[in-house]
Amino acid sequence: MTEIQVTKSSMPKFDEYIEEIKPLWESRHLTNFGVIHNAFQKQLSEFLDVPNVSLFVNGHSALESILQAYDFPKGSEIITTPFTFISTTQAIVRSGFIPVFCDVEIESGTIDTAEIEKLINKNTVAIMPVHVYGNLCDIEGIKTVSEKYDLKVIYDAAHTFGEKKDGISTANFGDASVFSFHATKVFHSVEGGAVCFKDEKLIDKLNAIKNFGILSERNIPYIGDNSKMSEFHAAMGICNLRHLDEEIQKRKKAAERYRENLKDNGKVKLFKIQEGVESNYAYFPVIFDSKKRKEVMMEKFADNDIFARRYFYPLTSEAKCFQSLFNIQDTPVAKELSDKILCLPLYADLEEEIVDRICKLIKE
Numbered sequence: 001m002t003e004i005q006v007t008k009s010s011m012p013k014f015d016e017y018i019e020e021i022k023p024l025w026e027s028r029h030l031t032n033f034g035v036i037h038n039a040f041q042k043q044l045s046e047f048l049d050v051p052n053v054s055l056f057v058n059g060h061s062a063l064e065s066i067l068q069a070y071d072f073p074k075g076s077e078i079i080t081t082p083f084t085f086i087s088t089t090q091a092i093v094r095s096g097f098i099p100v101f102c103d104v105e106i107e108s109g110t111i112d113t114a115e116i117e118k119l120i121n122k123n124t125v126a127i128m129p130v131h132v133y134g135n136l137c138d139i140e141g142i143k144t145v146s147e148k149y150d151l152k153v154i155y156d157a158a159h160t161f162g163e164k165k166d167g168i169s170t171a172n173f174g175d176a177s178v179f180s181f182h183a184t185k186v187f188h189s190v191e192g193g194a195v196c197f198k199d200e201k202l203i204d205k206l207n208a209i210k211n212f213g214i215l216s217e218r219n220i221p222y223i224g225d226n227s228k229m230s231e232f233h234a235a236m237g238i239c240n241l242r243h244l245d246e247e248i249q250k251r252k253k254a255a256e257r258y259r260e261n262l263k264d265n266g267k268v269k270l271f272k273i274q275e276g277v278e279s280n281y282a283y284f285p286v287i288f289d290s291k292k293r294k295e296v297m298m299e300k301f302a303d304n305d306i307f308a309r310r311y312f313y314p315l316t317s318e319a320k321c322f323q324s325l326f327n328i329q330d331t332p333v334a335k336e337l338s339d340k341i342l343c344l345p346l347y348a349d350l351e352e353e354i355v356d357r358i359c360k361l362i363k364e
């Protein structure tokens with residue numbers, strides 16, 4: 001039997017990609033804000049319906065760069081959640097800030113807005129919520145608290161590419177939203193990422209930060225990084241963007257088949273479909289009734305050459321690199337979700353027959 005991985009990267013036709021990169025053999029301009037890079041950035045700005053998009057070599061550097069761009073004092077506190085991919089927390093810590101962990105809502109896995117206010121003090125500068133699995137955060141609630149305390153809101157929107165709420169692209173929420181175009185994401189450029197942001201004064205600054213801090217030849221005002229997107233990556237992004245609709249429609253079919261199969265199952269719970277949200281069907285998380293059952297199912301899947309993923313587990317606050325710094329008792333709901341959740345295989349070409357087989361294993 002062939003192995004079923006949790007994800008499978010989408011790819012354009014070989015010839016389509018080759019066509020896109022062909023001009024590079026003439027121009028020899030392979031990176032540093034090239035023609036394809038600029039075209040991709042413009043296409044994204046139109047597709048996501050946002051004025052400012054800045055491309056990066058990956059989502060993580062987009063997170064770190066936007067954090068740097070806001071010039072928060074070192075040691076400032078940023079309210080976030082530990083129920084996310086480790087990147088979110090690493091970006092905060094590596095940028096010299098302190099992550100303050102807020103618990104999540106059991107219904108969505110996203111930040112529990114009612115808990116945010118208790119964590120705010122004079123050192124708080126921003127909130128970094130995460131739209132996990134494409135479940136959108138409480139946008140309005142977060143906006144209200146952030147305005148009351150004059151905090152920046154930077155969304156880790158890595159899971160929401162292509163999603164809309166009441167017709168509005170998720171790239172528009174908060175002061176900034178960061179996307180990842182990693183190969184495992186719904187939409188990818190092999191490696192890549194972007195930040196969408198409101199304040200147009202940040203355009204030049206972000207371009208400098210991703211290019212060693214260089215604003216112009218003799219003016220290097222920032223301590224920068226090298227995180228520019230290359231022409232080859234941008235070309236993959238352009239190709240994949242053409243096929244995104246089709247990609248999402250296929251994922252939707254598989255996701256709906258899972259839902260149909262699992263709807264009356266006492267052992268697993270599914271996140272509710274959020275009202276007004278156009279989903280991208282990025283993941284198919286299931287919440288088991290106990291950690292034990294989750295572990296047993298993981299093994300049973302593996303025995304059948306099916307690979308589900310513990311995502312997110314452990315909590316980022318439990319990661320070895322932060323050991324003893326944070327208290328997981330502070331976020332009991334996040335802990336519970338992390339213990340019981342498993343992401344089932346989901347990708348565009350996933351056959352219905354395999355979905356049925358996976359569901360049968362759960363039902364047995």
Ligand SMILES: *Cc1c(COP(=O)(O)O)cnc(C)c1O
Binds near residue numbers: 058060084193
């Ligand atoms: C993938 C991901 C990132 C990091 O993006 P990369 O492009 O892999 O650097 C950050 N946060 C979340 C929630 C992610 O899923």
